[in-house]
Amino acid sequence: MTIKEIKVPNIGDVSDVEVIEISVSPGDRVKKEDSLVTLESEKASMEIPSSDEGTVEEVKVKLGDKVSEGSVIITLRTEEETSVSTEPSKTNEPIPPEKSEIKSPVASSTKQSKEVSVTIPDIGDAKDAEVIEILVEPGQHVNKEESLITLEGEKATMEIPSPFAGQIKTITLKMGDKVSKGDAILTLVISEEYPSTLSAELPSAPVREPSVPKVENASTKSSVTPVLATPSTSNESTHASPSVRRLAREFGIDLSRLKGTGPKQRIMKEDLQKYVKGVLSEGDSRGSGLQIPKMPEIDFSKYGETECIPLNKIKKLTGINVHRSWVTIPHVTQFGQADITDLEEFRKSQKEETEKQGVKLTPLVFIMKAVILSLKEFPHFNASLDSKGENLILKKYYNLGIAVDTPNGLVVPVVKDVDKKSTLELAQELAEISQKARSKGLSPAEMSGSCFTISSLGGIGGTGFTPIINAPDVAILGVSKASMTAIYQDEAFNPRLMLPLSLSYDHRVIDGADGARFIVYLAKYLSDIRTLLL
Template sequence: MHLPDIGDFTDIPVIEVLVAPGDRVEVDQSILTLESDKATMEIPSPAAGEVESVGVKVGDQVNQGDLLLTLQGGAEQPPADSEPDSTAAEAAERAPAPAVTAQAPAKPPAAAGAPPGEAARRKAPVPTRPADMQAYAPGRTPHASPAVRRFARELGVDLTLVKGSGRKSRIVKDDVQSFVKQTLAAGAPQAPAGGLPFQLPAAPEVDFGKFGQVETQPLSRIKKLSGTHLHRSWLSVPHVTQFDEADITELEAFRKDQKAAAEQAGVKLTFMPFLLKAVAGALAQMPVLKASLAADGENLVMKHYTHIGVAVDTPNGLVVPVLRDVDKKGLFDLARELMAVSGKARDGKLLPGDMQGGTFTVSSLGGIGGTAFTPIVNAPEVAILGVSRSETKPVWNGEKFAPRLLLPLSLSYDHRVVDGADGVRFTTLLSSLLGDIRRLLL
């Protein structure tokens, strides 16, 4: 099939390709959408058959006569000179259906003297189609006019979820409006597997080059993968962030006292192993923060293990290796394991298994700075702890102000699982464990 005559337009951009090789198309079914300076238009198929190949893609610019796709099998193909009149078929489809329709018998081309294009239109067989095309071919592109598609895009509506009430199950504007009203009245519907029940409007493209010199650099593979995961978590998890401070004055003094022993054991004893042990102790007392919401949204998966992910900053992006059974390991063992996984992360040698199975995540920016931040929950986990740089502040002890080393804590959690009261109980418990590490022995 070639692009028919669609008026005084050239180099028309393709904004949607509605079929793919292997799809079955019917007569007048839209196969792609073009967008000129004046209008958006859909190009219908002049014949039925199976798509053998598609000759265009989104972003291509097409002109009259360009090859769009090839069909094999199916109904009789109209002559090539009838293609310029294919826009009339689309206009006829938009018109009200006649009171009676009949199957046109298949006959040879028109008698001599009749225009070939007119004869083809008069004699071509009209294939029968079921009332509900989604039932005929699940997953096919919904049948809607360009104006309705644009209207749905502006509202962020996925047309595959909308039932068409027009002729041949065509979706009309009232169907889209009814779907939006039902969605707002019923609340958020169950999301289909792998995504949201609606499509977000695409961000507009901006030509930054007109403002000054620019350079385009590709995102690293890690940032592409983590970006998709973070985007999904941010959209699907109702986030709440609880802020608190922990007094780590005594803990830091104890850590410094153990530096020599740690060096003899061949490890560098940082603050992180202490934090991990405290987090593991708090999770043991409040296991809901290491649970996960089941896929049905009606049950909790309670985990009887404590594997904690630690966010590591690498030249290619952020990765989160997981330390297993943190509650069963000593400080030196955790310090040694942290050194090993951090090195593997920075060298790009982490395996997929090294980043799976976490029950809770810790993200520390203390070595860089900052006072607080709102970390994104690492779904399917339900909570993540952000740690910023500790700072010495004057604290009233009942008699006078005394200098104390305070650690900022930022706990983000999934509010479907963790209530606000549990969130503040957890940060309060964690602060008490960090304030007196001996409490972990109780």
């Protein structure tokens, strides 16, 4: 047997690094490369592994210590190969043949049960530590070093492991109890093997004393012997026990992203499992790296009278879609204005004639025509990213989604092949789909397949807004209420009817310069009615 000192290896240029976690305790069996302590510098944290295999004799550091290269972490008791025949060889007596040993009845043994009371070990300066987690229950079988409870002091959190393997009979304490050194945790039933007959022919050999005191009389009732457990501590800022931290490291999870459901918002194992299941169920989705914290539940009734109205299906679905688009698509909104003075004069001049044909000619029809011309000029606006975000799919067709406000919520019917239809045909179709939307008559096919979306609030008011992209489109046009504005042109101020435009686009696909060019081209088409009629 050899005692070796395990020291801090070369950790680069850093010195006086803080010990933030101790992963072993005296008596622990460690293998080569097992983590012993965790150190934290200004730039990073690192685990220090064991350079040998053996049993921890003594831990030389404590939480909060500052260490550098060469500082002793632990002393390790290693076992070396020794000769087995030292004792018998000292005598002149011949060694009995192996066969005679085999005939001796040495294999017979009996098992006896014993109850031991596991108590709180020396936990340093911490007194009245609170029990914040009980990890076992009566009847459960535990292995040696398996965690039993978690305590929380003023400076650190520690798990108390079992000193033996056995079955839990009773648990003495409960959640929230204040405990100190020597307080009982639970009663553990352990089993031991005792030889029933020994061979007189065999030479006596040294036997290591068991760690649990022997029962003096096996026929009498077994007594409960107090046994101290050994704590494992952690003082990292996140509110979680060491076992939860170990699991988090195995899964590569940042605990700061989790919200704990335990006492004092402690992160429990169940919280970690729920988080992992949630991530797995979401799958691999580009842009889903944002971890949005949930809104806290608030009791608004304490401030006054309230009424709870459930959202209908349309509002729920719309909420899910716009939220997904907002958190997964990097939005940029470009604002502009279009002079529609001439366009509006032409529309009004045709109003009486179109109404005779049963068609209402609205400004939106002309905006749709202008959008198609702009999409042809800038084809990457008429596109979608693939599911992996690695390819741009250019579309050779022109379908426009038109946002329609209904009493039940926002819906977006799609007008297909806009480039192939006349102004009057578009006006007629717009009236039909708007009626269907308000009467819940739209089919799923009539709300899918868009290339670009228009959201018009011109009939209500406002001077500008930031519309949310209707994924998988890469852009959306917001239209506000037109107003007469004094515009300086031809060395004079003239009243012109100006239409506010808001273009939101996916910055992964569209650069800012192209966004500005698109809205300039769109304004040019709307300002000159002749280009729309060609």
